[in-house]
Amino acid sequence: MTENCSSEQTARAQEIARNLDAVRARIEQAARVSGRSADAVTLVAVTKTMPASDVNAALVHGVRVFGENRVQELLGKLPDIRLGEGQCAHLIGHLQTNKVRQVIDKVAMIQSVDSVHLAEEIDKQAAKRGLRMDVLIEVNIGGEEAKSGVPPQDLPALLEAAAGFPHLRVCGLMAVPPVCADKEAVRPYFRAMRKLFIDIAPKKSDNVSMHILSMGMSGDFDIAIEEGSTMVRVGTAIFGRR
Ligand SMILES: *Cc1c(COP(=O)(O)O)cnc(C)c1O
Numbered sequence: 433m434t435e436n437c438s439s440e441q442t443a444r445a446q447e448i449a450r451n452l453d454a455v456r457a458r459i460e461q462a463a464r465v466s467g468r469s470a471d472a473v474t475l476v477a478v479t480k481t482m483p484a485s486d487v488n489a490a491l492v493h494g495v496r497v498f499g500e501n502r503v504q505e506l507l508g509k510l511p512d513i514r515l516g517e518g519q520c521a522h523l524i525g526h527l528q529t530n531k532v533r534q535v536i537d538k539v540a541m542i543q544s545v546d547s548v549h550l551a552e553e554i555d556k557q558a559a560k561r562g563l564r565m566d567v568l569i570e571v572n573i574g575g576e577e578a579k580s581g582v583p584p585q586d587l588p589a590l591l592e593a594a595a596g597f598p599h600l601r602v603c604g605l606m607a608v609p610p611v612c613a614d615k616e617a618v619r620p621y622f623r624a625m626r627k628l629f630i631d632i633a634p635k636k637s638d639n640v641s642m643h644i645l646s647m648g649m650s651g652d653f654d655i656a657i658e659e660g661s662t663m664v665r666v667g668t669a670i671f672g673r674r
Contacts, residue, residue, distance in 0.1 A: 478667030501525025604644030
């Protein structure tokens with residue numbers, strides 16, 4: 433036994449595995465309710481504030497995508513994270529343009545593009561590395577002052593601008609709806625996102641292919657899936673309270 437296999441870490445890995453099984457069962461149930469297969473929903477394990485050992489435990493238990501909010505935290509953990517075949521990181525938090533350069537070749541997707549300025553910088557940095565960056569457009573569906581995301585009415589213009597950046601591929605939309613005391617109260621926001629997603633989906637170009645709708649977190653991912661989510665971002669239900 434190496435130090436890494438201390439019984440404490442094993443217990444933690446088992447806890448994460450159990451939680452993951454429970455989350456997957458909830459995903460399956462919600463997918464069934466909406467007449468879809470659980471395969472149609474990608475689980476992003478949100479690992480912010482959790483140590484690299486927790487990320488690794490989730491990866492060993494079959495998680496394909498983990499999500500981090502902050503560039504600095506992601507870069508700090510990455511050297512200790514063991515990514516297997518087909519496993520990758522997504523950036524899900526607000527991204528400042530001056531950090532794009534540091535993260536561009538570390539993640540498979542940036543879920544939080546909410547301005548032309550940011551899209552332009554991602555395009556520029558991706559071009560320098562000779563890569564193409566998959567992104568989602570983050571929508572401020574609740575119209576909340578303090579939240580990032582593009583206002584729904586500005587989405588068409590942002591999409592049109594993004595379509596002009598050849599080193600960027602817009603794969604869909606992401607949203608963090610307002611926190612609601614009553615779980616059901618969040619449903620209309622998910623529904624509104626789904627409508628936006630459907631309405632703009634036909635607007636295809638070389639750089640725009642809307643197939644991902646990223647919405648739903650620990651408290652509400654079942655409702656998000658019922659309302660058409662294809663990607664849920666789950667932290668607390670897998671790793672416990674932060
Ligand atoms: C933290 C976070 C999540 C996960 O939230 P939980 O409630 O812990 O599941 C999902 N998406 C974003 C953008 C987050 O910042």
